[in-house]
Amino acid sequence: MKGTVLICCFLSLLLLQATAAEEEEEEEEEEVEEFISTLRDRSHIDETLRLATEEKSGDYGAAIERLRKIYHTSIKPMEQAYKYNELRQHEISDGEITSKPMVLFLGPWSVGKSSMINYLLGMHDSAYQLYTGAEPTTSEFTVITHGEKIRSVEGIVMAADSSRSFSPLEKFGQNFLEKLVGIEMPHKLLERVTFVDTPGIIENRKQQERGYPFNDVCQWFIDRADLIFVVFDPTKLDVGLELEMLFRQLKGRESQIRIILNKADNLVTQDLMRVYGALFWSLAPLINVTEPPRVYVSSFWPYDYAADTSRDLFKREEISLLEDLNQVIENRMENKIAFIRQHGIRVRIHGLLVDRYVQTFKEKMSYFSDPELVFKEIVDDPDKFYIFKSILAKTNVSKFDLPTKTAYQDFFGVNPVSNFKPLTAQCSYMGGCLLDKIERAITNELPALLSSINSGKQPGLSSCEATGCGEKPKNRYRKN
The missing domain is CATH 1.10.268.20 (Topoisomerase; domain 3)
Structure with a gap:
C-alpha cells in the first residue's frame, strides 16, 4: 500500500513539472511574439x-x-x-579607383553608430551583428563590405591584399592593423556601398593610449569617404578637445558631413527641441561655414519608436537620410x-x-x-x-x-x-x-x-x- 502511494506521488510530481514546463514554454513563445511585434517595419x-x-x-x-x-x-x-x-x-591605387562609395560613421562612444549599421543592413540578432551596449564597445575600425559569404577578415589580410583599397593603411603599423577588422556578407546594399564603423571618441583618452595614431587613421578614412555621418546622443552633447580635433580634421569636407541626433525617441518633444538648439550652439564654433550641415533627428535602430513621441517626424527624417544615402550611391x-x-x-x-x-x-x-x-x-x-x-x-x-x-x-x-x-x-x-x-x-x-x-x-x-x-x-x- 505504501509503495502504491509513493508511486502516485511520484507520478503527480512529474505531471506538475511537465505542466510547469509547458506553461514556461508558452510564456517564452508569447514573449518572442511580443518582441517580434515591436520590431520596426524595414x-x-x-x-x-x-x-x-x-x-x-x-x-x-x-x-x-x-x-x-x-x-x-x-x-x-x-x-x-x-x-x-x-x-x-x-x-x-587601382583599388581606390574601383572601390564603392564609402560611408563613414564618427562620433562619441555609445551614441548608436554600430546599432545604426545593424539596422540599415538588417544584422540585428545575427551572428555577425556589430556589438552594441551602453558602455564603450567598439574598439576597432570595422569595414563592412560585400562578399559571397559571411566571414570576418583580419586587418593584416586587408592591408596585404592589393586589390582592396585599404592596403595604404599598412603605414600606420601593426598595432593599428590588429584594430582593423573586415566583415564580408552577401547584401544588396553592400554591392553598392561600403560602411566603416569607428571607435567612439572618449574625451579623457589621448590617441597615444590607443597604441596607434588614431587621428591620422581617422583622417585617412575622412579623405576617402563619400558620406560622413557624425552621430550624437541627445543625452550627452558635451564637446571636448577630442571632438574639436575631429571637426578640425573635417575642415573642407563640409559637403560630405551629415549630423545625426540619434535616440531621439528617448526625449519628449519639448526637451528634444531644446537639445536640438543646444547641439547647434555647441557645434557652431567648430563648423565655420555659411550653410550648416544637414541634421537628421530620429532613432536608428530596429525596434519600434517609444510611445508618445513624434513617430511621423522620425519616420520622415529616416526616409530623408536614406534618400541622401541613395543619392551618393547613384552619383x-x-x-x-x-x-x-x-x-x-x-x-x-x-x-x-x-x-x-x-x-x-x-x-x-x-x-x-x-x-x-x-x-x-x-x-x-x-x-x-x-x-x-x-x-x-x-x-x-x-x-x-x-x-x-x-x-x-x-x-x-x-x-x-x-x-x-x-x-x-x-x-x-x-x-x-x-x-x-x-x-x-x-x-x-x-x-x-x-x-x-x-x-x-x-x-x-x-x-x-x-x-x-x-x-x-x-x-x-x-x-x-
Whole structure:
C-alpha cells in the first residue's frame, strides 16, 4: 500500500513539472511574439534605396576602366616624375579607383553608430551583428563590405591584399592593423556601398593610449569617404578637445558631413527641441561655414519608436537620410570622376611649381655659386623669386589651390632639386609631354567621360588612345 502511494506521488510530481514546463514554454513563445511585434517595419529601406532594382553593371564597369586608363596614362606619369605622393601623402591605387562609395560613421562612444549599421543592413540578432551596449564597445575600425559569404577578415589580410583599397593603411603599423577588422556578407546594399564603423571618441583618452595614431587613421578614412555621418546622443552633447580635433580634421569636407541626433525617441518633444538648439550652439564654433550641415533627428535602430513621441517626424527624417544615402550611391561615378580630376589638378599645380623652382635654381646658379646656399635662399623666400606668382600669372590656377611655402621647404628637404627635370625635358616623341597629357585629361577627357555618363552613352576610348598617339611633342615653355 505504501509503495502504491509513493508511486502516485511520484507520478503527480512529474505531471506538475511537465505542466510547469509547458506553461514556461508558452510564456517564452508569447514573449518572442511580443518582441517580434515591436520590431520596426524595414520595407521603406529597400524601397528608398531601390535595392530591388537591377544595376547596369556593364556601363559602370566600362566607365571605371576608362577612368583608370586616363589616370594611368595622363596623371600618374607626372605624379611619379615629381614625387607628388611625398608632398600630399595620397597615392591613388587601382583599388581606390574601383572601390564603392564609402560611408563613414564618427562620433562619441555609445551614441548608436554600430546599432545604426545593424539596422540599415538588417544584422540585428545575427551572428555577425556589430556589438552594441551602453558602455564603450567598439574598439576597432570595422569595414563592412560585400562578399559571397559571411566571414570576418583580419586587418593584416586587408592591408596585404592589393586589390582592396585599404592596403595604404599598412603605414600606420601593426598595432593599428590588429584594430582593423573586415566583415564580408552577401547584401544588396553592400554591392553598392561600403560602411566603416569607428571607435567612439572618449574625451579623457589621448590617441597615444590607443597604441596607434588614431587621428591620422581617422583622417585617412575622412579623405576617402563619400558620406560622413557624425552621430550624437541627445543625452550627452558635451564637446571636448577630442571632438574639436575631429571637426578640425573635417575642415573642407563640409559637403560630405551629415549630423545625426540619434535616440531621439528617448526625449519628449519639448526637451528634444531644446537639445536640438543646444547641439547647434555647441557645434557652431567648430563648423565655420555659411550653410550648416544637414541634421537628421530620429532613432536608428530596429525596434519600434517609444510611445508618445513624434513617430511621423522620425519616420520622415529616416526616409530623408536614406534618400541622401541613395543619392551618393547613384552619383558614385560622377563623384569618382570629379575626385580624380581634382587630384589631377593638384598634381599639375605641383609639377608646375617644381618646374619653376628648378628653372629659378638654374637661372641663379653661376660657376662660383654654392648650390646648397643658392637653393636654400630660393626655398626660404620663394616670393622674392616670384615662384608662386609666376604660376598664377601663366596658368588658370587659383591661389586657393596652391600648397603652402612650408610644404615645399619640407618637400625639398628630402628631395634635392637635382633629382628633378624641368617640364621641357619631360617629353618623348611617342608619349608626348607630361604637361600636355595631364592638361588634356583635366580639360577634355575627364569632362567628356562625365558627359557620357550623364547622357547614358557607352564610354569608349578616344581615337588617340585607340591608335596610339604619335604626335610631335609641344613644349609651351620653350623659347622661340
